[in-house]
Amino acid sequence: MQRIYFNNCLTSKPAPEVVEITTEYMKNRYYFPENFNATGTEISSDLELAKKIIADSIAANSTEIHFTSGGTAANNIAIKGYLTANSNKGTHIICSVIDYPDILTNAAFFEKSGFDVTYLNADNEGFIDLEQLKNSLREDTILFMTTIGNHTVGTIQPIKEIREILDSAEQKIAMHVDACEAYARIPINVNELGIDLMSISAHKIHGPQGVGALYQRKGIVLGQVQHGVNRMDNLQTGGMNIASIAGFAKAVELAFDEKEDNMAKIRKLSDYLLNKIESIIPDTLLNGPRGNRRAPHNINISFDYIEGEAIMMMMDINGVSISTGSACASQGLKPNYVMMALGRNHEQSHSSMKFTLSRYNTFQEIDYTVEKLAEVVKELRSRSPLCN
């Protein structure tokens, strides 16, 4: 049986069309952008087209798009670039305790370098405390950072409201968002939302691994964090992953194909999955909000009395890939920090399972998965001293 894959936000299967175009570029269009000669100018215009495709998907201008080696690179270029270029205006930054590690580790890095960081709390559905945000604004606040669609529980932050709060300050407060999870799953219009900097990643939307993009609003100044030969602009030094950029643009075209209505399709799949789990398996707890306030691809659910790594392993042996917030499956053997910040207890964190769906999943796959999951949960509960 073919593996059923629900880890699409860890990484996703490249679309066949992406593989095709990436291969074509590797075989026949492996040039770097250059002026005047035929090969270089051809690639330059291909890159411009790729930028336009990505820019159009977020209502930006193609001059505001930079290609990077992935979402983390985009986050680093944005955060480090903004703070180094603007530290003369202030040294206070704001993010939240449930943000993606790229944001939290950069915040910690700058905290050590003398910046003040306010870490906002989140409520039990994963929404940032906006009252705390209002009270945290200072004269020297220069940057707010958040993760639009939370990477663990899918909570979609109210970016527009956040922008209004930031705009209540006298000075300009830039907003950087990590949109690697939310991009192509919810509509993002950078102008309507007032986003200044945004990272996106190709491999979570059926594009190639190792390529992403940074949106940089016109007028937002970034310091250079990586130095080297300048091929496109000073944020994109060094060699370029042309084949993957071409694949990335193709993945974006496919994800945003209006005929397919992928966002609605994924929402239907995840609604079906959640309903089925909740109707068949007793003693479960959904982590994060319900409905449209949640990114459509994410279902995170805890199963009482049992531990998540065991669920993950048994499902894996049954041919289904899902992930867990259990400490036993984590790098540092720690409970998941997002779950703990949402007020879940250790057991609920250890038993939390995350499904991230894609347009390639099917209702039949979900039927099989929930059938197996019900068996696995029943079996593990029969072994557990907590329910016997």
Next chain:
Amino acid sequence: MQYSQKVLDHFMKPHNIGKLENPDAEATEGSPACGDQISIFLKINPETNIIENIKFQSYGCASNIATGSIITDMAMGKTIEEAKNITWKGAADELDGLPAVKMHCSVLAVDTLKKAIKKYEIEHGLAEAETFSKKTIVEELKKVIYPGVGEDIVTLKMVKYVGFENGIAIIDVDIPKFDKFRDNVAEEIKEHLETFDEIKEVKVTI
């Protein structure tokens, strides 16, 4: 990192799973908060001291379940003296090895077995309850595994100081600042030592 086939076999089809009614001894160690808990139930022949039946229940990961399964296999039919010689390393070896970060599962399973046996011995006048001392703390620290290499922190010479005064245990451990297991080791030390009635507070400095 991956599990051996033997771990997966014991995880998928564990031996001796369940509860024994009216056991001669039982013990539960670990806690759901830590992500692993194991209960062991023993039936012991009072004349021969042979473990005639043993069962376990597990809340935990694949290696927790597999180690529970293997140590109950190893202890079944043995005298309690023989069963006391089962070590966490021996249990891991029987499973064709465990990943370093999972060695604590083997420690938990073997420790639970030994606690159950100890209870039986005390109840049947075969042993006396140990008097608590600094040595007890050091022995307990030998059950705290540094997940980076799968060895205990005493053997690894990570413990620099052990103090015990007025119910306060002071443990000084040497772990590099950047080490991802720092918090985990500190938590593990606390969890192990806080189970002793004699210890009111555990202070861990790293």
